[in-house]
Amino acid sequence: MKLVRTVDAVGQVLCHDLTQIIVGVSKDARFRKGHVVREEDIPVLLSMGKENLYVWEFEEGMLHENEGAEILCQACMNSSMEQGPVKEGKIELKATQEGVLEVDTKRLLAINSLGNVMIATRANHSVVRLNDKLAGMRVIPLVIDAGQMKKVSAIADASNPLLSIHPFLIKDCTLLVTGSEVSKNLITDTFSPVVEQKLKELGVVVTEKIYTGDDQAFIATSIKKAVAGGSSMVICTGGMSVDPDDRTPGAIKESGANIVTYGAPVLPGAMFLISYLGDVPVLGLPGCVMYAKRTVFDLALPRIVARIPLSGDDIAKWGNGGLCLQCPVCHFPNCNFGMGGI
Ligand SMILES: Nc1nc2c(c(=O)[nH]1)N[C@H]1C(S)=C(S)[C@@H](COP(=O)(O)OP(=O)(O)OC[C@H]3O[C@@H](n4cnc5c(N)ncnc54)[C@H](O)[C@@H]3O)O[C@H]1N2
Numbered sequence: 001m002k003l004v005r006t007v008d009a010v011g012q013v014l015c016h017d018l019t020q021i022i023v024g025v026s027k028d029a030r031f032r033k034g035h036v037v038r039e040e041d042i043p044v045l046l047s048m049g050k051e052n053l054y055v056w057e058f059e060e061g062m063l064h065e066n067e068g069a070e071i072l073c074q075a076c077m078n079s080s081m082e083q084g085p086v087k088e089g090k091i092e093l094k095a096t097q098e099g100v101l102e103v104d105t106k107r108l109l110a111i112n113s114l115g116n117v118m119i120a121t122r123a124n125h126s127v128v129r130l131n132d133k134l135a136g137m138r139v140i141p142l143v144i145d146a147g148q149m150k151k152v153s154a155i156a157d158a159s160n161p162l163l164s165i166h167p168f169l170i171k172d173c174t175l176l177v178t179g180s181e182v183s184k185n186l187i188t189d190t191f192s193p194v195v196e197q198k199l200k201e202l203g204v205v206v207t208e209k210i211y212t213g214d215d216q217a218f219i220a221t222s223i224k225k226a227v228a229g230g231s232s233m234v235i236c237t238g239g240m241s242v243d244p245d246d247r248t249p250g251a252i253k254e255s256g257a258n259i260v261t262y263g264a265p266v267l268p269g270a271m272f273l274i275s276y277l278g279d280v281p282v283l284g285l286p287g288c289v290m291y292a293k294r295t296v297f298d299l300a301l302p303r304i305v306a307r308i309p310l311s312g313d314d315i316a317k318w319g320n321g322g323l324c325l326q327c328p329v330c331h332f333p334n335c336n337f338g339m340g341g342i
């Protein structure tokens with residue numbers, strides 16, 4: 001700590017809060033500890049009677065919290081994000097593009113384990129929209145060892161940041177609505193409107209819809225034709241369980257698609273199927289997707305539309321937090337559903 005004349009204090013860091021009292025208007029800290037004195041602050045400080053100030057005496061090799069926050073920001077941010085102003089040593093990042101946020105959780109943990117620095121992010125694989133807040137970060141003390149910040153940069157920096165946003169790349173989908181009761185018009189199709197709405201929220205349009213009935217060979221041929229015709233994704237509804245007329249898993253297999261999983265540790269959604277024919281996702285949706293507010297489909301769809309590969313391991317991890325509590329008012333994604341697998 002050293003004493004400087006206020007008129008010479010531009011660029012110096014205040015050591016304590018400075019309170020301004022204006023009767024009937026304010027009585028509060030006008031300048032906070034850690035504030036870096038700017039040219040425009042000088043007349044205000046003089047008007048508060050502060051001719052001299054206690055400021056930090058920087059030691060060689062120490063950085064102010066604002067400089068530290070900038071380094072943390074560089075460790076997080078890629079080109080589809082924008083940084084807010086540094087406020088009291090803290091920086092927040094916002095999305096400049098929509099998509100699926102990917103957080104490198106291993107490296108995030110490595111940085112947060114260093115001590116004296118922190119980065120808090122939105123959960124990995126969250127759907128983010130334009131201007132959504134993504135992360136906040138700061139150093140804990142007012143000044144920090146530059147060596148500590150070098151350790152941060154060695155783990156992540158602007159050339160290899162922790163965060164990225166994967167845009168929704170898939171724009172079209174073929175819908176195969178199975179079930180003889182639907183193709184024979186015995187009941188109204190209430191499944192496809194649900195799927196179409198969820199797709200629309202991610203910018204995907206159903207370009208073809210076929211009522212296939214329960215003929216396995218016909219469903220398989222329809223899948224192959226859709227893919228050969230350039231469809232970016234194929235979704236089959238219903239026929240996913242164990243009744244003799246449930247032919248969808250067999251048809252997807254017969255189409256030659258490579259099955260990633262038939263079955264997921266998520267309720268609702270146990271009978272979900274993900275496969276790929278070439279690089280085209282082919283999904284089998286169990287009946288619950290039609291009637292439950294949220295299911296495994298809501299966990300998987302954003303990543304599939306963003307073309308983020310989903311492995312059997314990724315899906316197995318959903319078991320932790322995979323039980324939807326069916327709350328009277330659904331707050332998904334602001335709940336634990338699917339959060340164990342992030
Ligand atoms: N013995 C078992 N039964 C069930 C199991 C099981 O493991 N063993 N799993 C249950 C789970 S979990 C689910 S989810 C459902 C899966 O249902 P499916 O995908 O096989 O659905 P469907 O049998 O085709 O249809 C169920 C129900 O929904 C009606 N439906 C189907 N598609 C439409 C449509 N487009 N529009 C309107 N209604 C539709 C259909 O008529 C049936 O009433 O299985 C459990 N059972």
Ligand code: MOO
Pocket residue numbers: 266267268269270271272286287288289
């Ligand atoms: O696949 Mo069923 O999905 O759990 O309700």
